[in-house]
Each structure stands twice: as structure tokens, then as C-alpha cells.
Amino acid sequence: MKEIVAIVRINMMNKTKKALTEIGVDAFFAQEAFGRGKGLVSSHLLQGAKKGYEEAIELLGEKDRLYTKRMVTVVVPDEQVEDVVEALIAANKTGKPGDGKIFVCPVPEAVRVRTGEIGEKAIV
Numbered sequence: 001m002k003e004i005v006a007i008v009r010i011n012m013m014n015k016t017k018k019a020l021t022e023i024g025v026d027a028f029f030a031q032e033a034f035g036r037g038k039g040l041v042s043s044h045l046l047q048g049a050k051k052g053y054e055e056a057i058e059l060l061g062e063k064d065r066l067y068t069k070r071m072v073t074v075v076v077p078d079e080q081v082e083d084v085v086e087a088l089i090a091a092n093k094t095g096k097p098g099d100g101k102i103f104v105c106p107v108p109e110a111v112r113v114r115t116g117e118i119g120e121k122a123i124v
Helices: 010-022 043-050 054-062 078-092
Strands: 002-009 029-035 067-076 101-106
Touching: 002 010, 002 078, 010 067, 010 078, 067 078, 078 101
Parallel strands: none
Antiparallel strands: 002 067, 002 101, 029 067
């Protein structure tokens, strides 16, 4: 089993939900998230700030804004991982900075509270 966590643009959530349900993934979580990518900070400003230049430090402070995103989490059997990742990319790729990130993490165990089912039985 794998947990797939995708950080996506807030306005892409409907496309993301549709893409997941079209490949048979109906159970997932979505929550509001805040963050920013490294692309929003100039490397020249970072270098200047590291050297202690006050102007660079002040300008860097203006780039501290966190952007609203959605974090989508789904746990699937190993054989579904590639389909889920491809669907997430297809639904969210614009080719511009801020398209998001996808993380795939191992899940050693899962338990359905209601029935006590363990492993993949708990997620399907």
C-alpha cells in the first residue's frame, strides 16, 4: 500500500476529484493547505541575504507570502499508484510554476475501525 499526497492549486480541485473518480478512486481526503515553492524566491536575494545585505533581507521578507493550496491524500494498493499519479499530473499540469507536488509514501499497515479489517482489505 502507498499513501499519495498531492499539493494542487485550489482552482484545480474539481478536475482532480473527477480524475480520481474516473480511475476508480472514490475515497480520498482533501484539506486546505498553505505554502510556497522555492521558485518564488530569487536565488540572488538568497545569496545577498546570506551575505548579510540588509536590502536583500528586506526584499526577501516581502516574498514570505503563503499561497492557499489543497492537499489531497489517498491510500491505494501498490498496483494503483502509477494510475493515480498519472491522473493527478494530467488533471493539474499547466506547465507554470505552482502546479504542485506529488509524494508517494509507503503505508505498512491500515485498519478499518468499523470492521477491524487489516491491510488492503481496509482500504478497498
